[in-house]
Amino acid sequence: MGGSPCLGIEGVSHTFGKTKALQDVSLTVAEGRFVSLLGVNGAGKTTLFSLITRLYDNISGSIEVCGHDVRREAGPALAQLGVVFQSRSLDMSLTIRQNIRYHGALHGIGRREALRRGDAALERVGLLDRADAKVATLSGGQVRRAEIARALLHDPKLLLLDEATVGLDVQSRRDVVSTVRDLVRDQNVGVLWATHLFDEVEPHDDVVVLHKGSVLAKGLASDIAGERTLSDAFLLLTGASETELVS
Amino acid sequence: MSLERLNWKGRLTCFCGIVWREALRFAKQRERFLSALVRPLVWLFLFAAGMRTVQGFPPDPPYQTWISYEVYVAPGLCAMIQLFNGLQSSLSMVYDRETGAMRTLLVSPYPRWFLLSSKLMAGVAVSVVQVYAFLLIAYFWEIEPPLIGYILVLPALILSGMMLGALGLFLSSAIKQLENFAGVMNFVIFPMFFASTALYPLWRVEENSPYVADILRYNPFTYCVELIRFALYAQVNWSALAVVVGTTVLFLGAAIYAYDPSKGMIGRKR
Numbered sequence: 369m370g371g372s373p374c375l376g377i378e379g380v381s382h383t384f385g386k387t388k389a390l391q392d393v394s395l396t397v398a399e400g401r402f403v404s405l406l407g408v409n410g411a412g413k414t415t416l417f418s419l420i421t422r423l424y425d426n427i428s429g430s431i432e433v434c435g436h437d438v439r440r441e442a443g444p445a446l447a448q449l450g451v452v453f454q455s456r457s458l459d460m461s462l463t464i465r466q467n468i469r470y471h472g473a474l475h476g477i478g479r480r481e482a483l484r485r486g487d488a489a490l491e492r493v494g495l496l497d498r499a500d501a502k503v504a505t506l507s508g509g510q511v512r513r514a515e516i517a518r519a520l521l522h523d524p525k526l527l528l529l530d531e532a533t534v535g536l537d538v539q540s541r542r543d544v545v546s547t548v549r550d551l552v553r554d555q556n557v558g559v560l561w562a563t564h565l566f567d568e569v570e571p572h573d574d575v576v577v578l579h580k581g582s583v584l585a586k587g588l589a590s591d592i593a594g595e596r597t598l599s600d601a602f603l604l605l606t607g608a609s610e611t612e613l614v615s
Numbered sequence: 616m617s618l619e620r621l622n623w624k625g626r627l628t629c630f631c632g633i634v635w636r637e638a639l640r641f642a643k644q645r646e647r648f649l650s651a652l653v654r655p656l657v658w659l660f661l662f663a664a665g666m667r668t669v670q671g672f673p674p675d676p677p678y679q680t681w682i683s684y685e686v687y688v689a690p691g692l693c694a695m696i697q698l699f700n701g702l703q704s705s706l707s708m709v710y711d712r713e714t715g716a717m718r719t720l721l722v723s724p725y726p727r728w729f730l731l732s733s734k735l736m737a738g739v740a741v742s743v744v745q746v747y748a749f750l751l752i753a754y755f756w757e758i759e760p761p762l763i764g765y766i767l768v769l770p771a772l773i774l775s776g777m778m779l780g781a782l783g784l785f786l787s788s789a790i791k792q793l794e795n796f797a798g799v800m801n802f803v804i805f806p807m808f809f810a811s812t813a814l815y816p817l818w819r820v821e822e823n824s825p826y827v828a829d830i831l832r833y834n835p836f837t838y839c840v841e842l843i844r845f846a847l848y849a850q851v852n853w854s855a856l857a858v859v860v861g862t863t864v865l866f867l868g869a870a871i872y873a874y875d876p877s878k879g880m881i882g883r884k885r
């Protein structure tokens with residue numbers, strides 16, 4: 369699975385009232401690896417992301433980011449983490465640069481340094497020429513790439529992306545996926561990529577299949593797929609229907 | 616990210632960034648500034664002017680002479696600006712939560728109590744600017760407290776702004792959806808404002824109904840009004856100060872508790 373682990377999840381469960389959202393989930397993301405978290409809607413992907421980012425508290429099991437337990441050392445753990453949430457989280461009334469400056473401040477990075485880093489990150493995702501555009505004027509794909517640039521501002525070792533390509537057209541999806549894969553290759557960032565879109569997964573990716581809150585399979589995509597396509601293997605594993613996959 | 620930035624210098628940068636964003640948003644929302652100003656001015660120019668013909672008030676601390684109704688009501692209107700502003704920032708917190716912007720704030724590596732307090736202080740800074748703009752206009756309407764009062768009222772405004780902001784912060788953690796907020800406005804803002812000494816002095820209410828006077832006494836907003844009123848006339852109302860500080864600690868503690876993933880309600884909600 370590559371270099372040293374930048375995310376280690378061990379035996380994590382979570383409930384909402386009587387509903388079990390996650391049951392005994394364990395997985396690892398190593399530095400420089402692109403790990404796909406595959407699951408249909410309601411599988412528990414967003415709940416898992418909320419636990420990693422400390423929006424929810426993990427009562428059972430442990431979650432470590434770069435060796436820091438998120439419960440006991442939340443600050444150092446969150447400092448190593450870049451996140452692109454499923455819902456858009458940029459301030460639509462501000463420009464990309466203003467959003468980036470704000471994010472930099474939230475990570476203790478001063479204005480000048482944040483703008484310098486921001487320009488570099490925007491160049492990387494191909495948005496430097498739109499830096500002073502209001503977020504509200506951007507296309508869906510551009511917003512996603514701007515969010516990725518923002519998430520990279522503080523040099524995180526681990527990047528979490530929750531359904532980052534949902535609602536994008538084919539070309540924008542390709543752009544976003546290739547931007548993230550370039551990051552993994554060039555900057556040795558570990559990526560946990562939650563998705564239900566199989567064409568975003570490559571055969572050499574690590575894959576974790578999450579279904580109804582439980583991990584059903586872990587390993588290389590090519591190993592999980594075997595002789596079948598990955599989507600067929602997924603359907604067989606989970607018993608999910610084709611309709612669940614496209615919803 | 617370098618872990619060195621988790622120090623106090625980093626926190627200061629974080630605090631300044633949160634205030635900067637709030638100020639930027641406020642500057643962009645001119646109508647918010649205008650409505651924040653128009654609301655108390657309508658009360659001052661129309662309501663208070665109408666009441667002036669009916670009554671004035673005899674000397675009663677902090678006033679040393681007979682005063683007009685406008686003079687009496689002005690500190691209450693300052694507190695009203697802060698009441699609306701405090702709950703409006705909590706409205707923006709609920710909005711931020713629905714749009715996902717709240718997540719951006721909460722995944723910052725700094726402690727959650729620090730982030731929420733910074734957000735609170737940013738809202739207070741905005742409300743203080745609004746109050747001073749109101750006082751400036753009110754000056755030309757014969758609301759002329761001593762010059763030193765304009766300086767001494769600042770700490771009172773910060774404290775009362777914090778109390779009302781902390782109340783809003785706590786409410787924002789308890790409100791599930793934006794639509795529920797209108798109800799809170801009706802059930803919190805109006806009762807708090809009308810059941811306080813903002814519009815009528817306690818002794819006058821007591822003359823008519825001791826029961827209603829008791830309600831005024833138990834309303835923490837009354838103490839915000841009195842703290843501001845006394846400070847504006849260069850005096851300290853110690854009991855108001857104690858209540859405002861105590862209530863701020865209570866509301867802020869409750870809000871931090873509610874936003875703490877290991878203790879509060881956020882992690883249990885869906």
